[in-house]
Amino acid sequence: MDTLVRIENVSKIYPRVHKSRERLQAFVSLLFGREPVHGTKVLSDINLEVVRGQSLGIIGENGAGKSTLLKVLTGVIQPTTGRVMVQGKVAAMLELGAGFQPDFSGMDNVRMKASLMGLSNRELNERLDDILAFADIGEYIHEPVKHYSSGMVVRLGFAVITACRPDLLITDEVLAVGDESFQKKCIRWIQQFLDQGGTLLLVSHSMYVVQKLCQKALWIHAGGIEQYGDVFPVTQAYLAWHEKRNAKDKEMQLKATGDGAYYRIDALTLPGAEGTDPPVFAMGEDINIELQIYSPDDRPPVGVVGVVRADGTPVYGVVSDNENAAPVKLADHRFRFRLRLTNIALLPGSYNLSAHSMDPEGVRVFDNRQMAFQISGDTKEVGYIRLPHEWLD
């Protein structure tokens, strides 16, 4: 197969350039053909191959090195070590601005960019109408680009690319700026481009776009390849990793407040819950719930009580301060809510009683506890809950 992109053992170190002494050092080492070695490593030992007709999505958190990889690929920057080989006609849209110069009019910039991509003046004139139609920014084309909105810049940049008919299209998180209809237009164009045998490298934070357009995905983490393969497993692994990290963040947040320093649930009790089996209530019974919350600063906390189905579907929930229900102070730091669910209208089945503790302002949830219970009864109604009803003549 025809390989369009091959990169071998590519690493990139951004040299330190803040002090003039560092700049001078870098200059001298480059003069003698050495790479500046002191700096921040943003890519390490990347190997990648993209064959003609393939579409690859590059994903990863902010600062993982995705954009640097694209810059190395397009030749905007040189890798510190390793080899980059790219064949065919390449069109790249890196970052916002698309390489446009803000002081010049849109038309001038189109001319510059098109000539940069190897379009002759004649070819450009032939395709100019198409470009303007695709960009669809009207008379703004004669205004300096600095007066453009970021969406307009992207529209124009992408319009030029469509006119250049590249073999390889490289775009960095730029489509996200366009409005809904323009995004759709771009995605349609890219799909058509792929159908006609085009090759795509796309950086995006939208897994939807990546899954829609790409066959393969490359997950970059901290400058290295974390995972490479078919788009679905890789994007799913990436999303799972994010979820896990978010969960960890939440845990850290709770821990950060210290043991006993937050509003924790001391007890959640249901009558008849002493054994190992979940308590059983009949439909229409009253259920008395008791919730005890520890308040580190001795201010009355806010309590939340709710019912969810065993599969996690929420059925009903109520927050104490929305109903001006204050807890009873049992002792220092200890508060108790009592709630009676009268004439319970839940249909028979397994449920969880779910309780949360919140700070006195009712802003943050600090703790939660669940407790299973069952509703028994004899009815052919369907759903979760009995709505009061009557059949009329």
Added chain:
Amino acid sequence: MTLGKQRKFEWVFFQNLVVRQIRQDYLENLTGFAWLILQPLILLAVYAFVFSTIFKARIPEAEGIGFVPYLAIAFWPWTAFSEAILRANNSITTNGALIGKVAFATEQIPLATVTATFIMHLVGYLAVLIVLQLMGTGIHWFYLLLALPVILLMWVFACAISLFTSAIQVFVRDVAQILPPLMTFWFFTTPILYSSSYLPESLQTLTQWNPMAWFIARLRELLLFGEMNFDYKTLIIFLFMAIFAWISLRFFRRFSGHFEDFL
């Protein structure tokens, strides 16, 4: 081994760069073009006043021609040369937005700046030659055909210097401070305001090593006196410019892949 993606020198892009540079620097405002002629004209008037009226400078070779035409013939090419180098020096940094986002042969930027400056000053030069002719100085128009290659060599020289300075400027920002006084020094050590025959023997040999002195002397001979003095030195200058240009391009390309890191 490091092998970046090959960057191509796109001719259409280069033309666009030159045209845009000219428009930006000279034609964007109505007075821009006027200033292109006026600025050197005012300087010329100042020098003419100081040297021919106050210092009563007499140039032996310029008997019958006058000091002003003698100076003007040399002054415009120098202005083009000096301005081109000073403008090109900052060209990489001012075009940072383009360099960081698009891959192209970066040397096109300083080269386009030098070229644009030369083209505009060449237009000014022709205007000055016509004015001189109208004021009674005999210009040897036929030799303009030979003067153009001389100016072309000057352009090569300016390009080569600009490739050096603009590349260094990215790393060492002080170049922009050092360059203007250096160019002034070069201006006064080149026989532009005076004739090289004014110099003592020892300095005259030194001036032979100044390519600008050679260019200026040839332009004066051709256009003012209608003389042709192309000897073996012409070949040396030609070879020197070719080699110097080649080295400067090698030098520039050694750094150009790393500009983005330092902008």
